[in-house]
Every structure is written in C-alpha cells, then in structure tokens.
Amino acid sequence: MSGEQLAFDREHLWHPYSSMTAPTRVYPVDSAAGVRLRLQRDGRPVEVVDAMSSWWAAQHGYAVPELDAAVRDQLGRMSHVMFGGLTHEPAVELGRRLVDLAPAGLDKVFLADSGSVSVEVAMKMAWQAHAASGLSRTKMFTVRGGYHGDTFSPMSVTDPDGGMHSMYGGLLIEHVFADKPPAPDEPLDTWIEETTRLFEQHADEIAAVIIEPLLQGAGGMHVYSPDAVRHLAALARRHGALVIFDEIATGFWRTGTRWAGDRCDVVPDILCVGKALTGGYLTLAAAITTADVAARVDASPAGAMMHGPTFMANPLACAVACANLDLLASYDVAATVGRIEADLTQGLAPAGELASVAGVRTIGAVGVLELREPVDVARVTEAALDRGVWVRPFRNLVYAMPPFICTRADIATITAAMIGAVEEVHG
Numbered sequence: 363m364s365g366e367q368l369a370f371d372r373e374h375l376w377h378p379y380s381s382m383t384a385p386t387r388v389y390p391v392d393s394a395a396g397v398r399l400r401l402q403r404d405g406r407p408v409e410v411v412d413a414m415s416s417w418w419a420a421q422h423g424y425a426v427p428e429l430d431a432a433v434r435d436q437l438g439r440m441s442h443v444m445f446g447g448l449t450h451e452p453a454v455e456l457g458r459r460l461v462d463l464a465p466a467g468l469d470k471v472f473l474a475d476s477g478s479v480s481v482e483v484a485m486k487m488a489w490q491a492h493a494a495s496g497l498s499r500t501k502m503f504t505v506r507g508g509y510h511g512d513t514f515s516p517m518s519v520t521d522p523d524g525g526m527h528s529m530y531g532g533l534l535i536e537h538v539f540a541d542k543p544p545a546p547d548e549p550l551d552t553w554i555e556e557t558t559r560l561f562e563q564h565a566d567e568i569a570a571v572i573i574e575p576l577l578q579g580a581g582g583m584h585v586y587s588p589d590a591v592r593h594l595a596a597l598a599r600r601h602g603a604l605v606i607f608d609e610i611a612t613g614f615w616r617t618g619t620r621w622a623g624d625r626c627d628v629v630p631d632i633l634c635v636g637k638a639l640t641g642g643y644l645t646l647a648a649a650i651t652t653a654d655v656a657a658r659v660d661a662s663p664a665g666a667m668m669h670g671p672t673f674m675a676n677p678l679a680c681a682v683a684c685a686n687l688d689l690l691a692s693y694d695v696a697a698t699v700g701r702i703e704a705d706l707t708q709g710l711a712p713a714g715e716l717a718s719v720a721g722v723r724t725i726g727a728v729g730v731l732e733l734r735e736p737v738d739v740a741r742v743t744e745a746a747l748d749r750g751v752w753v754r755p756f757r758n759l760v761y762a763m764p765p766f767i768c769t770r771a772d773i774a775t776i777t778a779a780m781i782g783a784v785e786e787v788h789g
C-alpha cells in the first residue's frame with residue numbers, strides 16, 4: 363500500500379469506533395496466511411502472529427485451503443441471489459449443519475447478515491412471540507457488562523455505560539439491567555436475591571432474558587459462573603419469558619465447549635451465532651429457535667417473522683460456513699481448545715507479578731490481562747508488534763483469542779508478547 367493510499371484512508375475512511383478528525387494509527391495488511399498477518403510498519407513488511415482471530419472470527423486462521431476452495435467453488439455457480447421466493451443448496455446445507463450443532467430442540471434457522479442483525483431478529487422474535495398472546499411484554503432483562511452489537515436494539519441491551527446510553531437517551535428502549543454477575547470465585551447469594559427481586563418487579567413486562575452465557579466479551583471480557591446463567595434462565599422460565607443466548611462470540615468451542623450454554627446445562631429458546639461461523643471469511647450470522655417460538659411468532663398479528671435482509675443467506679457466505687463447520691467436525695476441537703487454554707493459563711501466569719496487572723484470566727481459547735489503568739493502546743500495540751504479535755486492547759484489557767490452529771510455540775509467542783508489552787508500557 364502506498365503512502366498516498368494510507369493518507370486517503372486517514373482522510374476518508376472510518377475505522378471501528380474511531381475519530382474521523384483525529385484518527386489513531388492503522389497498519390496496512392498485505393496478506394494473511396495461517397496464523398500470520400503480513401503487515402507494514404513504517405513502510406517495512408513484517409509478519410506477526412494474529413492473537414485476535416480478527417475479532418473472534420478466523421478460528422482456522424487465514425488462506426485456509428478448504429475455505430478458499432469452498433468460496434471459489436460457489437463463485438463458479440453464483441455469488442448471490444435473493445432469498446425471497448428462492449432457495450439454494452448452500453443455505454439448506456448450512457441450515458442442516460446448524461440444526462445438528464445447536465442444542466436439541468433448536469431447529470428453526472433465520473440467517474442474518476451480521477451478529478447485530480441476528481440479535482435484532484432474536485429480540486423481534488421474542489416480542490412477536492408475546493404479541494401473539496396479547497401480552498404487552500416489551501422489555502428485555504439483562505445484566506450489566508454485556509455487549510450485543512451496535513445497532514439500536516442490541517445497543518439497548520448492551521451495558522448502559524459501555525454503550526453510552528446516556529448520550530442516546532430517548533432513542534433507546536429502556537430495558538431492565540441487573541448487576542453484572544459475580545466472577546466464578548465470588549459469592550452469588552446476594553446477586554441472586556437482588557436479580558430475583560428486580561425480575562419480580564418487572565415480571566409482567568419482560569419478553570426475554572438476553573445474555574452472553576459464561577463470558578461477556580466486548581463488554582469487558584468478564585467470566586462468570588454457570589450458576590448465574592442457570593439462575594437467569596430459571597427466572598425467565600418461572601415468569602413466562604424467553605431465554606436468548608447471544609453466543610456470537612462464545613459459540614463454536616471458543617470457551618472450550620461447543621456452546622458456552624452447554625457448560626451451564628441450559629438450552630435457550632433462541633440462540634444467536636455469528637463471528638466464527640464462516641471462519642472469518644464473510645459476514646454471516648443466525649438466530650436459531652424452537653418450533654414453539656416459531657409458531658408463536660406466526661400467531662402474532664404480523665402472521666410471520668417480519669425481517670428479511672437483502673443479503674439474507676448469501677450463498678458465498680453459506681458455502682464457506684458449511685466448509686468451516688465441516689472443518690470443526692474433522693478434529694477434536696474441545697481437546698485443541700483445552701490445550702490452548704492450558705498454554706494460555708501457564709503463559710500468562712507470570713503477568714500476575716506485574717504491578718500494573720489487576721487480574722489474569724483464561725477461559726477456553728481466550729486469555730485476558732486486566733490492568734489497573736486504561737491501556738495505552740497505541741503504545742501497547744507497538745510494543746506487542748515489536749515482539750511479533752498483533753493484539754487490539756480496549757479499555758483496561760489486553761487479551762488474546764488466538765486461532766485454534768496456533769501451535770504451542772505460537773501461543774508462547776503471544777503470551778510472552780502480551781506480558782512484555784504490558785510491562786514495557788505500564789510496568
């Protein structure tokens with residue numbers, strides 16, 4: 363990429379959560395293969411290990427032969443056709459695989475074009491399901507610290523502080539927020555009493571509980587106990603509300619099990635998946651629900667599910683998702699993620715000694731360093747690149763969710779770089 367192109371980027375392109383008037387530095391990437399990104403630093407090419415899987419997505423790394431082939435093969439037939447009134451093999455085959463992978467009973471699939479849209483759809487399903495019985499249940503019950511996407515409805519159930527609810531006051535539906543669930547080693551009793559009381563106060567208005575089970579991702583990389591997940595689901599069911607699990611980040615074995623919900627022994631009424639679905643190749647997500655919810659949605663005054671994106675079930679995305687799910691079925695993913703978890707845990711343990719580090723935690727193929735102060739993102743990014751690793755910290759968190767194909771040496775490179783970079787910049 364030329365200096366002129368980089369200048370154009372700076373002048374004209376928004377990047378995620380970035381300022382147009384004072385953008386932070388971005389690094390051009392020329393290509394990527396395996397777990398490595400080939401990027402430019404000050405005009406020089408460097409190869410670094412990607413510790414981020416491109417935001418939870420590329421769990422098999424880059425230029426994956428099976429995934430490349432799936433896209434090419436589909437390209438030879440068609441890239442896209444509308445899904446209204448038409449269907450195609452990639453959608454059907456993906457639907458079949460998702461129904462097999464989803465917990466028993468979840469077998470009605472809505473293919474959406476991004477995670478946020480799948481959450482929109484899940485929330486709409488819940489609202490429509492209650493509209494059928496004439497109940498005015500318009501509120502979601504959730505916990506603080508969550509993240510469900512950036513469009514308005516998902517934003518309205520995202521953490522009120524992290525989601526800047528005060529700035530959007532009047533534009534967001536006000537939902538019911540319980541406190542963030544305690545970490546696994548903290549007592550639960552008080553939180554359970556308080557959430558129960560809060561739920562009971564609003565029971566008649568609650569359409570659904572929506573949570574990221576076990577691990578809150580972009581809201582703060584907070585791990586919490588399966589008991590808390592079970593409690594929230596039980597509250598919902600006791601009071602006739604639905605349970606929505608947003609597993610867009612946690613799904614497909616990222617936390618060690620197929621779904622984070624598996625570890626909690628809870629089957630939701632609606633499951634949202636996204637991010638790693640296509641192995642990071644193309645944007646695709648799904649909201650998967652039960653026959654019962656689907657029937658209730660159809661019994662609503664609308665008579666059908668009122669959603670239909672232009673690029674619904676895009677064939678290229680469905681084809682690569684099929685190939686990616688076939689890859690996941692071809693090896694022992696749980697054992698692989700278990701090995702990564704052990705290596706992340708061992709590799710990050712020495713960070714506990716650093717003065718700047720308040721906490722170290724791992725769950726599945728996710729490793730987190732929590733700092734006592736906000737991360738100097740630009741400097742920590744540079745310091746990690748010096749050590750051959752791409753990380754993208756936020757707030758007070760430096761974390762990794764590496765591709766599952768990382769070798770033990772790659773994981774050691776990642777953990778050493780995280781610790782080295784944090785120590786160099788924050789002490």
Ligand SMILES: *Cc1c(COP(=O)(O)O)cnc(C)c1O
Nearest residue numbers: 476477478509510511579610611
């Ligand atoms: C990323 C994410 C979303 C939003 O997905 P997009 O594809 O970015 O719209 C929703 N929920 C969770 C838990 C996520 O991690």
